Amino acid sequence: MQHIVLKSYCDGLPKPTDFALEEIETPKPEDGQFLVRHIWASVDPGSRSRLSGRDSYTGAQALGEAMGGFNVGIVEASENSDWPVGKLVTCAGGWATHSIQTGRGFLAPIPKGLDLPLSYWIGVLGVPGLTGWFGLKRVGVFKPADRVLVTSAAGPVGATAGQLAKAGGARQVVGIAGSDEKCRWLIKEAGFDHAINYKTTGDLDAAISEAMPKGIDILFDNVGNTMVERCLPKMRLNGRIVVSGQVADYSLPLAERHGIQSTDVFITRRVRMEGLVVFDDARDFPDALTAMANMIAKGELQLKEERFDGLATMPDAFCGLFKGENFGRRVVKVGEE
Numbered sequence: 001m002q003h004i005v006l007k008s009y010c011d012g013l014p015k016p017t018d019f020a021l022e023e024i025e026t027p028k029p030e031d032g033q034f035l036v037r038h039i040w041a042s043v044d045p046g047s048r049s050r051l052s053g054r055d056s057y058t059g060a061q062a063l064g065e066a067m068g069g070f071n072v073g074i075v076e077a078s079e080n081s082d083w084p085v086g087k088l089v090t091c092a093g094g095w096a097t098h099s100i101q102t103g104r105g106f107l108a109p110i111p112k113g114l115d116l117p118l119s120y121w122i123g124v125l126g127v128p129g130l131t132g133w134f135g136l137k138r139v140g141v142f143k144p145a146d147r148v149l150v151t152s153a154a155g156p157v158g159a160t161a162g163q164l165a166k167a168g169g170a171r172q173v174v175g176i177a178g179s180d181e182k183c184r185w186l187i188k189e190a191g192f193d194h195a196i197n198y199k200t201t202g203d204l205d206a207a208i209s210e211a212m213p214k215g216i217d218i219l220f221d222n223v224g225n226t227m228v229e230r231c232l233p234k235m236r237l238n239g240r241i242v243v244s245g246q247v248a249d250y251s252l253p254l255a256e257r258h259g260i261q262s263t264d265v266f267i268t269r270r271v272r273m274e275g276l277v278v279f280d281d282a283r284d285f286p287d288a289l290t291a292m293a294n295m296i297a298k299g300e301l302q303l304k305e306e307r308f309d310g311l312a313t314m315p316d317a318f319c320g321l322f323k324g325e326n327f328g329r330r331v332v333k334v335g336e337e
Contacts, residue, residue: 001026002311003066003096010051013251013322016315018051019067027100034078036091036099038071039335041311042122043095043318048250067095067314070122072110073335090121095314097334106279108286114293118337123156123329124296124303125289127278131244132160132220133288134281139274140218140242144169147212149231150192151175152222154182156303156329157244159190160292161220163301166191174211176204176227178324185327189302199324205230218242224249225258228273232262235271243275251322304328 007020029035047068050061061067071093075085080103083089092106093099101107110121123129135157136142142165150162153175162173175186175195183195194211201207208231215236221227222245235241249257265271281288295301304327308317311334320326 001096001098003094004311004314005064005066006051006061008063009053010048010251014048014051014315014319016319019315019318021312026098029077029079029100031079033100033102034080034083035076036071036073036089036093036101037076037335038073038093038097038099039333039337040072040119040122041093041095041314041332041334042070042126043314043321043330043332044069044127045247045250045321046245047318048322049246068092069094070106070126071096071099071334072118072121073099088118090126095311097311106282111290111293114297116293116296119305119307119329119331120296120303122331123305124160124301125293128156128329129160129292130281130285130288131157131276131278132164133292134278134284135220135242135244135276136161136164136218138281139276140220140240142168142170142218145171146217147172147174147214147236148218148220149174149176149208149212149216150220150222151227152245152247153177153186153192153195154179154304154327155222158220158222159186159303159328160301161242161244162186162192163190165218166193167295167300172212174208176208176223179327182327185304191302208234215239220244223247225260229258229260229262232260232265232271235265235269237269239269239271241271241273243273247322306330308332310334 088110148165150158154177186192186195224246
């Protein structure tokens with residue numbers, strides 16, 4: 001089997017040379033274990049927070065350690081009767097062609113009867129979509145008629161959150177993205193009311209105020225402190241800020257990250273800001289996944305994918321996330337279906 005390890009700590013933006021592909025002997029499952037051959041693997045921007053030698057929501061990644069991530073695969077050998085050979089699963093097997101699983105942790109069978117591409121189960125039907133679902137509904141305490149602003153809105157998390165808000169009766173959903181193509185997709189395909197290209201608008205503060213003159217009930221943020229500070233003065237009474245990701249801050253040393261100054265708004269407008277790690281909601285994953293799978297099947301939830309071919313492409317696919325190159329969920333084909 002092959003896997004990709006962290007070769008050197010990332011200093012600033014990650015580079016493909018920070019990683020190395022290795023070939024190792026394919027492990028054999030012991031009692032209670034099973035071997036999954038991966039078909040699809042994901043690259044996730046949240047992984048960046050572990051790659052500079054600092055602890056994040058999990059511990060810092062060690063040099064020489066295989067990169068973590070999510071996969072769709074098929075059980076190829078099993079010493080666990082609950083997970084027989086041939087079963088299709090989603091799992092956390094990382095940047096690798098195979099993984100040993102124990103039946104615990106992030107692991108689920110792929111339901112039968114849904115004619116959906118397997119890669120969707122590590123996209124909208126995986127951690128990104130679930131982050132959008134629970135970030136909006138639990139953390140954001142979404143209510144019909146809310147006015148919602150989503151940053152990095154053409155990514156899988158933001159696009160899911162925005163569409164769920166529209167489906168739930170939001171009064172207004174506005175997205176911020178990094179190209180005219182992304183903005184057109186958000187409006188024409190994903191049903192957003194308005195989209196702002198932050199790279200070409202002359203004054204982003206003014207553009208947000210113009211698009212949302214009555215303010216923001218929910219800021220669903222995937223960018224970082226600069227965006228939070230920009231939007232705090234625009235929050236409505238009892239507004240909620242969902243800290244879903246910090247893609248602009250992950251590669252910055254702590255001393256260089258933008259400070260948040262408008263903290264008076266938390267008092268004067270009773271604003272609440274909260275982050276999430278979606279695994280806290282694991283017991284409720286099945287209901288959320290069923291609901292989103294049905295929405296996709298009915299054409300009520302749109303998504304974009306960028307597909308790469310071969311395990312060796314994973315470092316390039318990952319590093320491009322931090323340059324704004326991606327349009328949708330990036331997935332990598334690492335094995336045959």
